[in-house]
Structures are given as C-alpha cells and as structure tokens.
Amino acid sequence: MSKIKVIIAGFKGRMGSTAVNMVLEQADFELVALLDPFTTEAEAFGAPVFNVKEELKDLSADVWIDFTQPSVAFENTKFAIEHGFRPAIGTTGFTEEQIAELIEISRLKNLGGLIAPNFALGAVLLMQFSKSAAKYFPDVEIIELHHDKKMDAPSGTAVKTAELISENRKSHKQGAADELETLAGARGADVDGMRIHSVRLPGLVAHQEVIFGSLGEGLTLRHDSYDRVSFMTGVALAVREVMKVNELKYGLEHFLDL
Ligand SMILES: NC(=O)C1=CN([C@@H]2O[C@H](COP(=O)(O)OP(=O)(O)OC[C@H]3O[C@@H](n4cnc5c(N)ncnc54)[C@H](O)[C@@H]3O)[C@@H](O)[C@H]2O)C=CC1
Numbered sequence: 210m211s212k213i214k215v216i217i218a219g220f221k222g223r224m225g226s227t228a229v230n231m232v233l234e235q236a237d238f239e240l241v242a243l244l245d246p247f248t249t250e251a252e253a254f255g256a257p258v259f260n261v262k263e264e265l266k267d268l269s270a271d272v273w274i275d276f277t278q279p280s281v282a283f284e285n286t287k288f289a290i291e292h293g294f295r296p297a298i299g300t301t302g303f304t305e306e307q308i309a310e311l312i313e314i315s316r317l318k319n320l321g322g323l324i325a326p327n328f329a330l331g332a333v334l335l336m337q338f339s340k341s342a343a344k345y346f347p348d349v350e351i352i353e354l355h356h357d358k359k360m361d362a363p364s365g366t367a368v369k370t371a372e373l374i375s376e377n378r379k380s381h382k383q384g385a386a387d388e389l390e391t392l393a394g395a396r397g398a399d400v401d402g403m404r405i406h407s408v409r410l411p412g413l414v415a416h417q418e419v420i421f422g423s424l425g426e427g428l429t430l431r432h433d434s435y436d437r438v439s440f441m442t443g444v445a446l447a448v449r450e451v452m453k454v455n456e457l458k459y460g461l462e463h464f465l466d467l
C-alpha cells in the first residue's frame with residue numbers, strides 16, 4: 210500500500226515540531242516537505258524545507274498539516290485545497306465565514322480535509338459532554354487556560370465549545386439583569402449571554418473548564434493537556450481520515466464514534 214505523503218507547515222514551532230516526530234513514527238506516513246518562513250535549512254528530517262507556500266505548488270503530496278498562526282491559517286488552507294493537498298489544520302483563529310468559504314471550496318474540489326480546533330481526544334469529549342449538559346444546565350461559563358505565548362484569545366477550543374453548547378442552549382443573558390462591570394472585561398467575552406474567560410500564564414500548556422450552575426448544584430468539566438504529545442493521536446487519525454472524505458469538516462468529532 211502506498212504511504213500518505215505529508216507536508217507540515219509551521220514545522221519549527223511547538224506543535225509543528227511535535228507533529229514532525231509523530232509523522233516520522235508512522236509506518237504508513239511519508240514526510241515529503243516542511244514549511245516555515247523562519248529557517249535557513251534546505252533540508253530537515255530527510256525532507257526538503259521551504260520558506261514560502263508558493264514553492265510547494267507542484268509538489269506531489271496528500272495531506273497538509275498546519276500548525277502556524279491565526280493570521281496565515283485561512284490563506285494556507287485555501288492554498289492547500291486549491292493545490293490538491295488535503296488540509297489537516299490545527300491552527301486556530303478562523304472566523305465562521307472563513308470556515309464556510311473553505312468548506313465550499315473543498316466541495317467544489319471534491320477534496321477531504323479537517324479544521325480541528327483541538328486534536329486531543331479528551332478535549333473533544335469535554336466539548337461533547339458540555340453540549341449534552343447544556344440541555345439541562347443552560348447557565349454556563351467557559352474558562353480556558355493556556356501558555357503565555359498563545360497569540361489568539363479566546364482559544365479555538367473555547368469558541369467551538371460555545372458553538373456546540375449553543376446548539377442545546379436557548380440564547381439568554383446570564384447573571385443579574387442589572388449587572389454592572391466596574392472594570393471593563395471583568396465578565397469576559399460574551400457569546401449569546403454565556404461567558405468565556407481566557408487565562409494566560411507561563412507553565413501552562415492547554416486547559417479548559419466548563420462550569421455549569423443550577424439551583425443548588427454545579428457541574429464542572431475539565432480537560433488538561435499537560436504535553437503537546439496529547440494532540441498527536443488526533444492528528445494521526447485526521448491524516449488517515451481526511452483521505453476517506455470528500456469535503457472539509459470542522460471538528461475532530463466528525464471522525465470519531467461518539
Ligand atoms: N488544534 C490543536 O489541537 C492545537 C492547535 N494549536 C494551534 O496551532 C497553532 C500553532 O501553535 P504553536 O505551535 O504553539 O505556535 P508556534 O508559534 O510555536 O509555531 C508556529 C510556527 O509557524 C510558523 N509560521 C508562521 N507563519 C507561517 C507561514 N506563513 N507558513 C508556515 N509556517 C509559518 C512560525 O515560524 C512558527 O515556527 C496556534 O494557532 C495554536 O492555537 C496548538 C495546539 C493544539
């Protein structure tokens with residue numbers, strides 16, 4: 210059987226370098242190219258290194274893994290789809306409109322792919338459990354906690370969690386009707402009246418709590434990524450699964466039996 214040929218964009222970064230190790234460990238994957246603007250290497254890990262994506266346009270490859278940064282993620286994904294590379298995107302910061310546009314382009318191209326705000330299986334379960342709990346606990350706040358080099362806030366995971374909760378929660382403003390913020394931002398970001406709070410501290414990796422409150426009871430769901438290796442089972446799964454579908458999906462749950 211032929212191997213799945215993989216490109217990694219952002220390979221010098223925290224996630225990209227972890228993904229390189231994962232790809233090299235898979236017998237059915239072949240690393241065919243690496244992309245990162247901030248390196249002078251011509252080759253690394255047996256694969257050619259590129260600094261700009263346009264240099265990859267004639268390459269023969271199956272999957273484009275992307276762990277870059279929010280400001281380039283949309284253009285990278287569009288480029289991958291337009292050149293026949295199935296995207297497996299971990300980079301966050303997409304708008305709803307951008308995701309809809311990319312899905313549309315993937316359908317026109319009949320090309321599978323995935324944008325996954327979180328590849329950790331435990332985080333995907335946390336999001337699904339939160340969606341279920343919201344049916345019975347409509348009052349909820351999301352606290353996401355990350356390392357202090359993170360560029361975007363709120364996290365992609367928190368946004369996706371809020372979207373899933375919204376599917377089961379009637380839109381309403383939480384807290385006191387006459388609540389007053391005496392310090393701007395004290396109540397966090399507002400999504401349909403539920404709140405997202407972003408914590409950034411050295412020492413953290415990626416963590417999220419979803420706190421539900423009701424009459425005389427509370428329910429707290431929490432996931433912790435202590436190490437970036439936590440995301441790799443999901444990335445490997447995505448690389449294999451994007452080969453089997455014909456459009457871009459949003460969320461790793463599309464490839465899991467939940
Ligand atoms: N979906 C998931 O499970 C996870 C997603 N992430 C997301 O992945 C992204 C990367 O995170 P980190 O690795 O921590 O960041 P990082 O800053 O360590 O790495 C980003 C890398 O991308 C490179 N880069 C920047 N522009 C580029 C371009 N145009 N083409 C190719 N490479 C480019 C940078 O030089 C850097 O080496 C973030 O958006 C983060 O939120 C992070 C962890 C898990």
Ligand SMILES: O=C(O)C1=N[C@H](C(=O)O)C[C@H](O)C1
Pocket residue numbers: 301326327328355356359360363364365366367414415416
């Ligand atoms: O930047 C990170 O580190 C992470 N980003 C993703 C997000 O924004 O949700 C996934 C995970 O939380 C780690």
